[in-house]
Every structure is written in structure tokens, then in C-alpha cells.
Amino acid sequence: MKTVRLIYQKTGRAKYISHLDLNRLMQRVLKRTRLPVWYTEGFNPHAFVTFALPLSLGYESRYDCMDFRILNDDLRNDQMLQVLRRALPPDIQALEVIDPVLKAKEVAFAAFELELTCDTDTAAQLTAFLQSDHILVEKRNKKKEIITMDIRSKIRQMEIIPTEDGLQIRLLLPAGPVENINPALLLEAAENSGCVFDVRSVVREMLYDKNMNIFR
Amino acid sequence: MTELQLHKLLRGVQKPGRYTGGELNSVVKNKDAVDVRFAFCFPDTYEIGMSHLGMKILYALLNDMDGVWCERVFAPWVDMEQNLRREGMGVYALESLDDIAQFDIIGFTLQYELCYTNMLHMLDLSGIPLHSKDRHSLHNLVVVGGPCTCNAEPIADFVDVAFLGEGEEQMVQFVQLYKEYKANGADKQSFLKAAAQIRGVYVPSLYTVSYHPDGTVEAVTAESGAPLPIQKYIIQDLDTAFYPKDFVVPYIEVVHDRAVEEVFRGCIRGCRFCQAGMIYRPVREKSWETVSKQAKCLCDSTGYEEISLSSLSTSDYSQLEPLLNDMLEWTQQDQVNISLPSLRIDTFSPELLEKISRVRKSGLIFALVAGRQLLREVINKNLDEDVILQSCETAFRGGHCNVKLYFMLGLPTETLEDIEAIGQLGQKIVNRFYAMPDKPKGRGVQVSISLATFVPKPHTPFQWMAQDKLQTIRDKQRHLVESLTTRKISVSWHESQASVLEAVFARGDRRLSKVLCRAHELGCKFDGWHECFDMHKWEQAFADCGLSIEFYANRERSYEEVLPWDHLDYGITKGFLKRENERAKAAQTTKNCREQCAGCGANRLLRGGTCFENC
Ligand code: SF4
Numbered sequence: 001m002k003t004v005r006l007i008y009q010k011t012g013r014a015k016y017i018s019h020l021d022l023n024r025l026m027q028r029v030l031k032r033t034r035l036p037v038w039y040t041e042g043f044n045p046h047a048f049v050t051f052a053l054p055l056s057l058g059y060e061s062r063y064d065c066m067d068f069r070i071l072n073d074d075l076r077n078d079q080m081l082q083v084l085r086r087a088l089p090p091d092i093q094a095l096e097v098i099d100p101v102l103k104a105k106e107v108a109f110a111a112f113e114l115e116l117t118c119d120t121d122t123a124a125q126l127t128a129f130l131q132s133d134h135i136l137v138e139k140r141n142k143k144k145e146i147i148t149m150d151i152r153s154k155i156r157q158m159e160i161i162p163t164e165d166g167l168q169i170r171l172l173l174p175a176g177p178v179e180n181i182n183p184a185l186l187l188e189a190a191e192n193s194g195c196v197f198d199v200r201s202v203v204r205e206m207l208y209d210k211n212m213n214i215f216r
Numbered sequence: 217m218t219e220l221q222l223h224k225l226l227r228g229v230q231k232p233g234r235y236t237g238g239e240l241n242s243v244v245k246n247k248d249a250v251d252v253r254f255a256f257c258f259p260d261t262y263e264i265g266m267s268h269l270g271m272k273i274l275y276a277l278l279n280d281m282d283g284v285w286c287e288r289v290f291a292p293w294v295d296m297e298q299n300l301r302r303e304g305m306g307v308y309a310l311e312s313l314d315d316i317a318q319f320d321i322i323g324f325t326l327q328y329e330l331c332y333t334n335m336l337h338m339l340d341l342s343g344i345p346l347h348s349k350d351r352h353s354l355h356n357l358v359v360v361g362g363p364c365t366c367n368a369e370p371i372a373d374f375v376d377v378a379f380l381g382e383g384e385e386q387m388v389q390f391v392q393l394y395k396e397y398k399a400n401g402a403d404k405q406s407f408l409k410a411a412a413q414i415r416g417v418y419v420p421s422l423y424t425v426s427y428h429p430d431g432t433v434e435a436v437t438a439e440s441g442a443p444l445p446i447q448k449y450i451i452q453d454l455d456t457a458f459y460p461k462d463f464v465v466p467y468i469e470v471v472h473d474r475a476v477e478e479v480f481r482g483c484i485r486g487c488r489f490c491q492a493g494m495i496y497r498p499v500r501e502k503s504w505e506t507v508s509k510q511a512k513c514l515c516d517s518t519g520y521e522e523i524s525l526s527s528l529s530t531s532d533y534s535q536l537e538p539l540l541n542d543m544l545e546w547t548q549q550d551q552v553n554i555s556l557p558s559l560r561i562d563t564f565s566p567e568l569l570e571k572i573s574r575v576r577k578s579g580l581i582f583a584l585v586a587g588r589q590l591l592r593e594v595i596n597k598n599l600d601e602d603v604i605l606q607s608c609e610t611a612f613r614g615g616h617c618n619v620k621l622y623f624m625l626g627l628p629t630e631t632l633e634d635i636e637a638i639g640q641l642g643q644k645i646v647n648r649f650y651a652m653p654d655k656p657k658g659r660g661v662q663v664s665i666s667l668a669t670f671v672p673k674p675h676t677p678f679q680w681m682a683q684d685k686l687q688t689i690r691d692k693q694r695h696l697v698e699s700l701t702t703r704k705i706s707v708s709w710h711e712s713q714a715s716v717l718e719a720v721f722a723r724g725d726r727r728l729s730k731v732l733c734r735a736h737e738l739g740c741k742f743d744g745w746h747e748c749f750d751m752h753k754w755e756q757a758f759a760d761c762g763l764s765i766e767f768y769a770n771r772e773r774s775y776e777e778v779l780p781w782d783h784l785d786y787g788i789t790k791g792f793l794k795r796e797n798e799r800a801k802a803a804q805t806t807k808n809c810r811e812q813c814a815g816c817g818a819n820r821l822l823r824g825g826t827c828f829e830n831c
Contacts, residue, residue: 013236090244091238
């Protein structure tokens, strides 16, 4: 038995699939492949799958990972990629099947690309807001208490690019089991500061470990 | 609609997955390359509609046709409706995201009377005229199917065509004909006249209904050339009939989230209150080889972990034993569970229990319908009390300590003793549990009684009967609860006001189209949902139209009266229904079709003219 990692994109209408629903979908996808996948024992057997990092409902992802176990060690990764491609719905595209290099808990950063629509005044206002020294947001900590946090210091990288009808924001944020910052927090803070805009899309572009190696 | 518009539209909506499509096995075609676009509408939520087998069959069937693209449409929930209005959009189909107003044929499947207003609601949201007479061209033809069309009269003013009976074959003929007429630029009227010649195609506008001064029907007359009566369509051979090779697999959880394989149509039993048992006659079985093969194909293409063997009474399937043996071979290997809904309590053997336990333990529900032997004889639910108790014991032995029992209140001839007998039967089941020397250790027994309100339905032996008044039903419910002496029995029921409305529309006539239209104007929708149902609005709608609820729900009809659905022929004869009604009054039972043919007339629908050898 070996563990393999499927790298895939979740785009288009697949962004409306919640994490829980994705889990159920992948069970069915694996069944459709008829690959010799390892099932848990017990009352309600299911394929054992783990995801590197859950994705919020409504976000797209260009690089996501799911691990599962395969009983036949001789199966080649490219063979599995072929059957997975056929078994997945159109808006989830399999990119690669690999032998995992890093452990899921080693995810440390995620890159996001946000597309906002707004008028030019708001764009300037937003840019100024995002570039200020402190951005305070309210967040629940692990004990479920509400705490105030300066999110500005958490942003590893930020790029703000004006577009025809608004802004594109590229962010590198802490992600994973140690610390996880959802870009929604930043958008909420901007809204609370009085900026009026539409979020056209949020795309998670890439996952990294703490040394900024691509998560594989 | 673009993806961006969809994104905007769904902002703040609960369960956006209801409205996005894109699921596994959903069919996308090039709309410019098809001749006929068919919007298959289920007038309830996505979760309910996606659980429905008939829709899956017709979706696959239509998309198998050259030049035809069938898409799915569900009723938007209240929050989504607001967003649609905010964005100035109509109801749209999940595959192309196009408004249903762009479709050639708009089909609704009508599974229960309380969804009629949703049909109007959906048409209205897309700006489609509600009345058939106001839609002048072939475009936006509104067609309906499903069990409710066995009395299509209350919706007659809205629909262009109602399909009677089973849709698989007539649908292909119908759409083919539409394709030709559309290509020739024909007008709606000539198409409807031609379509009415297809068996099972009922075009209400070709018939005129006249009434007596007291509001009962005087006569139904057909325009020249239109058939009278209109006979339902049935599939002759289920082994060769179309069955889908795959199902659309929803992303979000739906009510029945599993593969479904149909094992037979019709029912041998002849329970007198049961409309399905009458209108789907005669019984036609699939061979176990076909069932197993089709079931495997579905599991492979969907990846479902559960397959349900579906019919009105699956334990009556004559080849259940070889079927289960064959299926267990591959289901166990593929980690697939088999579920058997609609088990009859008297066919519930330890061997069967062992087989279903091997695949899945799910809750057991037994439909006993009436508490007392005598009343069960009246309704022809032929179950012996000893058998009921014995089967419960079998269930307890198999580790099922919760049994659910289903009863109806308001059955013909019912007395307060009958009501008390429901509680007493529950008590006997509880006693039986404690009398077992080998009862499961450390576990108690729980009997849950669920009560429905009897609704007299057309094409059944009780089609002439009055429904109990609302107050009577409520008194009976209270009486039952008060007669219970143990907490091991619990009782629950649904709002009975909705059952009154169901009774009205089940046996209604064409004049009710006005009431439906008025109720829709007053904002009635999702009437099957207690959070939306508003009886006051309905009472107002009836008052505004000068019609009475009691006339339809609580009036006993005479045998001489022309019933609004008499011109719709479901194979069973009126003579048979009368006979059965008389036998009910005398508490005489009728044998099931396999034991002895009761001469209902449905055999005439079969090519050979016989249901079983005994016909
Ligand atoms: S004709 Fe006889 S066997 Fe056939 S459905 Fe009717 S009663 Fe049953």
C-alpha cells in the first residue's frame, strides 16, 4: 500500500462545492475510477482521503491536493492520472498524481489572487487602506474568543494592480495548521473602513511550506 | 447567464449548490446545434427533485435523442427568488444557465397537488403567460406529466398538454412530432391536434366541460377528431424499455442520494385507498438479470455507495431471492450497499432481514395504515395482527429496537374504536418485546406512530367518499394521544390543513384553475412546506372565486355523478371501482392479483391481454 497525492484545480462552477461536499464527491470519483483504493474498515467503509488545506465555499483554486491510499504499489502515477481525469467532473481538473514529498501539516503559506470591481476613487481609497501600517480585524482564536489582531503584519507579500474596472490584489498569507488567515478577513476590514466594492473572484493560486517551497 | 452574473446572483443565498449545475454526468450540448430545447422542471427544491426517479429517466431519454437537449430546472427557494427579482432574472436551467423563457418545451412533473402553485410561480418568474390560451406560438409549450395528471382538470387552463401514464415511449414520439412541426413553422393549434392522436397525450383545450347548476359536471365533449376517453400509455416490456446508464450525481446532499434501480411497475395488492396501486396497473416486472445488470452499470457510472431497489412494494418482487443473491456478489466486492424501501411487514422473514442486514441496517417502517383488523379489511390492507406481531419480533431479534408504524386517519367507516386500536396495537408490540426471553440486552423498545390524513383520490374505490372535516381529524389525533398510557409509544403527524387542500385538488374540476391563479396572485407557493403554507390565503382565493372547499373535499359523490376525470382512462374500469367500494362497505377483502384476478380491466392495456396466468 502506498499514499499518493492528486494535484488538481477547482474552478468555474466547482467553486460552489463546499469542503464537506467535496469529500463526498471524491469518494464517488474514486469509486468511478475503480482503482484499488484502500477503504477504512468498520460499519461504514469509505475511501481514506485527506486534503492538504480546506478551501472556503465560493473560492476557486488552481493548486489543491488530496491524498489517498492505493493497494497496488505497481500502479504508475501517470496511469492513475488518466483514470482520474475521466472520473472527475468538468470543473475539477486533475493536474498530476505524485508521491507526496511533504506532509499535509507542513503547509505554511497560500498565495491568493483577488479581483475586485469598484470605481477609481474607491480603488485609490482601498489601495491606501491596504498600504497603511496597521489593519485591525476581529477574529476568533482557537479558544473561540474574539480577539483583535493586526492583519497587516501577517501579510507576507502584497501586490496591488489597478485593472480596467477595479483592482487585482495578490497576497501571500499564512495558511495551514499553525496559522491560517483567510483573505475574507482583509476584505471585511476594508468594507468596515467604508470602501464599497464587489468581489468578483478569489482564487487560491498556490500552496507553500515554511521555506516557500511549493507544496508537493 | 455568464459565470460572473451567476456569482453575483448567488450572493447571500443559502446552499448555492442548488443553483449552479455542473454536476457529474450532467449533459451539456451546443445549443446552436440542437433543434428542440426541453426544460424539465421539478416544481420543488433541488434536493427533492434530484431524488426523483422519473426525472432521471426522462432526462437521460431525451438527451439520448438526436437534436434534443433536455435540461433541469428546480423551484428557487424564497431567498433565491428575491435575488432573481433583484437582478431582474427569471428561473433558469442548470446546464446552460438560460432562462426557461428561451426553451421550446417547458415540462413539469407533478408529483403532488400542493406543487401546482409552484408551477405557476416558476412560469411567472420567467414572464411566461400562465394560461395556455395566452401563449400563441409553438414556443414555450407547457406540458405536464406525473401521477397528478390522472386528474389534470384543476390545471387544465394552464397546460397545453398532459401526459397520461408512463412517459418513456410517448415522450419520444411527442418530441419527434414537435421537431417536425417546428421545422415546418406550423402553428400551435395544428400541432396540438396532431399530438392528441398519440396514445396518452391529453390536450385539455380540445375538450369542453359543461356543468349542472349545482356545480357538478354535466358532460365532457371532445372537439372533432380528439379521442374520448383518453387512454394512458404503458410500457409493455420493462426488460427492453429505456433505462438510464448514468444519473447526475449532485454535489450537495439531496433527500435520496443514491442510485435507484426500478424492479417492477404497478402493485399486486389493491389497497383501496392507494392511488398508486390503481393507476400504475398492471404489474410488470423486470427480470432479475436485467435489474442486476442495470444496477451495476449505474453504480459504476455514478460511484454511488448505495443502490435502492425501487417499486411500490419491493418485497412483492417475485424474483427477490435470486436477485439479491446475484447482486450481493458484486455489491460486496464494490463496497456498495443495497437498500430495500417499501418492505411489506408480512414478507419480512428472518432470511430477508439477514440479507439486508449484511448490506445495511436502516430504520424499519411498516405501513399498517389501520389499527383494527376490521378496518384493514375495509381498506383491503390484508395484514393479520399475528403476522404483524411476529414480524416485529423478527425485527427485534435482528437488533432493530425502533419500529416506525404508519397509519392513516379519516378512513371510510372509521370509528373512535379504530383510533384507539392504533394505540392498542402499539402497546401489543411493546408487550411482545418484553415477552421475548432472548430480547436484545440493555435496550428498550420504541414504537413511533406516524399519522397521515386520508385523502380520497381519483381512480380509487374511495373516489366517491367525503373527506373527514378538519375538526374531526384533529379530534381523532387528540383522542389517540390521550388513549396512550406509555412513553414507549410516540405519535407524530403533519399539518392536516394541507391535506384538505390536497383533497380539493385531487378531485377538482376545471373551475379550480381560477382558484389556483388567484392563490398564486395572493402569493401562495411551496404549499407543501409548512413554513410557506398559508391556509388563510387559500380561503380567500376560494371566496374570491365563489367556490367552496367543502364541495370538493367533504362531499360524498353518487355513482351517477359524472366525475371530472371520468374521461381519463387508466385501464381500471368504473365498474371495478364501484364493486370494490361496495366490498369495502361490507368489509370484504379482495385477493391480490397474483392469487386471483379481480377483473379491474387493466389487463386490456397489455398486448397479450393477461397480467398473470390466472387472468
Ligand atoms: S386485470 Fe386482474 S390481475 Fe390484472 S391488474 Fe387487474 S385485477 Fe390485477
